[in-house]
Amino acid sequence: MSDYKGDTLLDDPSQLSESLGRISLDNSGTSYVEGSHWTAILDGIAELGDYFGDDDAPDGPMTPAAEVPSPGATNLLFGSHSHTDKHSILAAIPSRSIVDRLISKYFTCMDIAPVIIHSPTFLKEYEQFWNNPLGTSNMWLGLLFAMMCLALQHQQFSPVVSGQNLYVPSAADANQLIAQYREKTIQCLVMDNYLRCLPRTIETLILYMNVEYLRSEDSQVEVWVLFGMIVRLALRMGYHRDASHFPRISPFQAEMRRRVWASIIQLDIVGSTHFGLPRMVKESQSDTEEPHNLLEEDIHEYMTEAPPERPATTETPIQYFVVKNRLFQLYDTISDWLISTQPSSYTEVMRFDKVLRDTYNAIPPVLIMRPMTESIMDTSAVIVRRFFLALLFHRAQCILHRKYMISARNDDRYAYSRTTCIQAALKILHYQWIVDEETQPGGRLHESAWKISSVVKQDFLLGTTVLCLDLNNDLSAVSSVRLPTNTSDDQQRKEIIRALEGSYQIWQRSSVLSREAKKAAETLRFVLEKAQKVNGWMESEVSIPSSSGGVDFQRGLSPMTAKSGNFTPDTTSLNATFPPMDIASLLEVDAGTAAMLSADALGMENWASIYDTQRIDNFFEMSYDLPDMSQFPG
Numbered sequence: 001m002s003d004y005k006g007d008t009l010l011d012d013p014s015q016l017s018e019s020l021g022r023i024s025l026d027n028s029g030t031s032y033v034e035g036s037h038w039t040a041i042l043d044g045i046a047e048l049g050d051y052f053g054d055d056d057a058p059d060g061p062m063t064p065a066a067e068v069p070s071p072g073a074t075n076l077l078f079g080s081h082s083h084t085d086k087h088s089i090l091a092a093i094p095s096r097s098i099v100d101r102l103i104s105k106y107f108t109c110m111d112i113a114p115v116i117i118h119s120p121t122f123l124k125e126y127e128q129f130w131n132n133p134l135g136t137s138n139m140w141l142g143l144l145f146a147m148m149c150l151a152l153q154h155q156q157f158s159p160v161v162s163g164q165n166l167y168v169p170s171a172a173d174a175n176q177l178i179a180q181y182r183e184k185t186i187q188c189l190v191m192d193n194y195l196r197c198l199p200r201t202i203e204t205l206i207l208y209m210n211v212e213y214l215r216s217e218d219s220q221v222e223v224w225v226l227f228g229m230i231v232r233l234a235l236r237m238g239y240h241r242d243a244s245h246f247p248r249i250s251p252f253q254a255e256m257r258r259r260v261w262a263s264i265i266q267l268d269i270v271g272s273t274h275f276g277l278p279r280m281v282k283e284s285q286s287d288t289e290e291p292h293n294l295l296e297e298d299i300h301e302y303m304t305e306a307p308p309e310r311p312a313t314t315e316t317p318i319q320y321f322v323v324k325n326r327l328f329q330l331y332d333t334i335s336d337w338l339i340s341t342q343p344s345s346y347t348e349v350m351r352f353d354k355v356l357r358d359t360y361n362a363i364p365p366v367l368i369m370r371p372m373t374e375s376i377m378d379t380s381a382v383i384v385r386r387f388f389l390a391l392l393f394h395r396a397q398c399i400l401h402r403k404y405m406i407s408a409r410n411d412d413r414y415a416y417s418r419t420t421c422i423q424a425a426l427k428i429l430h431y432q433w434i435v436d437e438e439t440q441p442g443g444r445l446h447e448s449a450w451k452i453s454s455v456v457k458q459d460f461l462l463g464t465t466v467l468c469l470d471l472n473n474d475l476s477a478v479s480s481v482r483l484p485t486n487t488s489d490d491q492q493r494k495e496i497i498r499a500l501e502g503s504y505q506i507w508q509r510s511s512v513l514s515r516e517a518k519k520a521a522e523t524l525r526f527v528l529e530k531a532q533k534v535n536g537w538m539e540s541e542v543s544i545p546s547s548s549g550g551v552d553f554q555r556g557l558s559p560m561t562a563k564s565g566n567f568t569p570d571t572t573s574l575n576a577t578f579p580p581m582d583i584a585s586l587l588e589v590d591a592g593t594a595a596m597l598s599a600d601a602l603g604m605e606n607w608a609s610i611y612d613t614q615r616i617d618n619f620f621e622m623s624y625d626l627p628d629m630s631q632f633p634g
Contacts, residue, residue: 020341021276034339036399037276038461042523044469047530076186076208077222084187089141090133092184099144105151111381111451112210114296114317115259116203117143118252121301139200142188146207149181153214154450182211197237202260205230206267214450217514224271231280234264240286251306252299258291259318262325269328269335273395274458278339279332293322313364320385323363327389330359331396338399349417352400360393372434372444380448387452391431391459397424398466405470422470422492428463429499431456436506457516464503464520467496468527475530497531500524 021034022043033040042048093099103126107113129136129144156174185208194201209230212223234240239261243254265281272279292309295316299307310316312323334352337344366382369390375383401417401424408418435456439449474493504524510517 021339033276034278034335036335036338036402036462038458038465039519040276041402041462041465041469045472045523045527047472048523048526075183076189077226082183082187084191086134086138086191089138089184089188089191092180093133093141093144096130099148102148102151103144105154106147109154110150111320111385112206112263115263115291115321116206116256118256118299119296137198137200138188138192139194139198139204142185142192143200143204143207145181145184145188146204146211149178149185149211150207150214152178152181153211156450178211182208185211194233197233202230202234202237202239202264205233206260206263209267217510218516221275224275224277227267227271228280231264231268234261239264240281240288242288244289250301251303252301255292255294255299255306258289259321261286261288262291262321265332266321266325266328269332270455272335279336283329283332283336290325291318291322293319313366315364315366319364320367323367324385324389324392327359327363327392327396330356331392334396334400338403346404346414349400349404353397353420356393356396356400360389363389372438375444380445383445384448384451387431387435387456391428391456394424394427394431395459395462397421398428398462402466405466406473409473418470421466422496425463425466426495426499428459429467429503432460432463432506433502457514460503460506461516461520464500464507464524467500468523471496471500471531472527475527475534497528500528504528 021032021037022040023032024030035041107119113119125140129140152174156178185204189201189204189208192198192201194205205226209223209226212220212226238246239257243249243257249257265286268279268281271277292306293312293314293316294307294310298310312319334356337348337352367386367389369386372383375386398421401421404414404417405421408414435445435452437443438445439452440446445452471493504521507517507521507524511521
């Protein structure tokens with residue numbers, strides 16, 4: 001091993017250990033996560049072990065929750081399902097009018113719908129089923145039940161719009177139906193012996209895995225193990241080899257196989273990110289081409305040759321999936337490079353950084369992140385897709401540059417990495433606030449809240465822990481020294497603290513249902529309480545609600561969302577003094593629009609009563625300006 005030479009930093013033992021991740025060995029089980037996982041990053045805060053105690057240390061994502069009820073094991077894995085026959089399966093299918101509505105809900109609300117199921121072809125098969133139910137294969141019936149189950153799950157999370165012609169059972173009935181359709185999906189898979197790999201097997205298993213995934217707020221190891229089985233069966237069916245090599249596979253089947261394999265690749269990357277584990281599929285094992293950007297009517301089961309691909313900027317049902325696939329593949333390449341035990345070159349880091357930025361900037365304009373005020377005419381589905389892509393980009397920045405954050409404190413040659421990583425993490429938490437507000441009742445994304453909850457939560461956890469680690473390093477270095485004011489570093493620290501304070505409130509609210517959110521909130525409490533103890537850390541001390549005080553979850557418009565230009569609210573009814581707030585930057589509106597906002601619009605009186613009960617003594621003296629993100633993509 002040697003020191004920095006030119007533009008190459010050979011890993012020292014500590015850096016190598018970090019890249020190898022962490023392993024937990026205790027009586028509850030053994031678990032491993034890679035160094036880029038948020039729970040491994042928390043190891044950089046040594047005092048957390050003493051703060052939590054032996055029984056409350058930050059766990060990996062697979063540790064069973066101590067206080068949150070488990071949603072139950074995946075029945076397909078453990079075999080805890082009853083046996084049945086085809087007549088019982090068919091008897092569980094409701095009337096056609098109800099099934100029609102559920103299938104319509106599935107195709108209009110599921111991003112994965114056009115990827116693994118070609119809707120025109122499915123509708124032909126659907127008509128054939130109603131004409132001859134007994135002649136329909138068990139696997140196709142399993143696919144139907146999985147689609148209905150996902151539609152009901154989506155309906156549970158979505159608001160009911162007055163006048164909509166929807167099948168909306170009561171909450172109790174919906175839960176019963178979801179359980180029933182889930183069980184029928186499993187029974188159909190077993191009846192047709194899914195290990196035989198009959199047609200529709202992979203599609204049914206993928207949808208069933210999505211059903212299981214949506215049953216919990218947190219990542220469940222059973223889902224990850226189930227996905228491993230799907231990967232093995234897909235390999236057995238040859239999805240990893242492009243169909244152009246095999247003349248017996250029609251052009252239509254070839255395109256659909258590419259879509260299914262690409263969905264498996266993306267699910268593999270998402271799963272490895274959630275669980276902090278290596279991918280199951282290696283790039284060198286596959287030569288399957290990328291799906292083509294085509295409309296549904298461009299392909300059909302009788303075509304004899306593949307149609308020409310439409311331009312990348314043409315909006316199709318598959319466009320977002322193709323764009324996401326390219327960004328995912330680059331993210332995967334970066335991840336594989338980071339966990340390598342070979343010496344790492346900083347030149348390679350900068351090369352990846354440029355490729356990453358170029359790839360994101362090449363995304364079609366309709367999918368590039370923009371302020372909510374510029375998305376008024378866009379659907380929630382389009383906005384959610386922009387969030388997903390922007391968060392994936394910023395997440396890739398964080399994992400690429402994080403290992404050089406500490407080195408940058410003593411070596412200016414790595415200053416770019418520290419700045420990029422911190423700004424990416426700040427941007428992630430900025431999006432967390434927007435998502436939190438817009439997924440509330442009445443928000444632009446309320447209907448899509450279920451799509452966002454567990455998927456992007458891992459990005460928010462990463463952003464939170466990256467900033468916690470950097471702030472804790474600052475606190476440890478200067479705990480006995482009063483920091484100079486009006487410096488760029490001091491301003492950045494204040495921005496980090498403000499972002500973490502806002503994130504703490506979100507994690508605290510979510511901690512009732514999510515053990516991961518609970519750990520994030522506890523970690524933030526520790527770091528922010530530590531920041532309070534540093535003399536002269538901020539111009540105004542910030543109070544964190546005590547762990548015994550509870551949190552009032554009444555919600556008006558969040559103060560972190562309601563931001564604008566120089567604005568002095570009417571505080572005559574409040575026992576508080578407001579400094580000017582930068583509302584334009586928070587709402588991302590122009591100064592003229594910001595000036596139109598009033599104290600009533602922001603719900604100031606409501607805030608006063610809410611936050612008074614939380615004992616946030618100096619809430620109304622605090623500045624909640626987020627950092628200027630205009631120079632960063634997204």
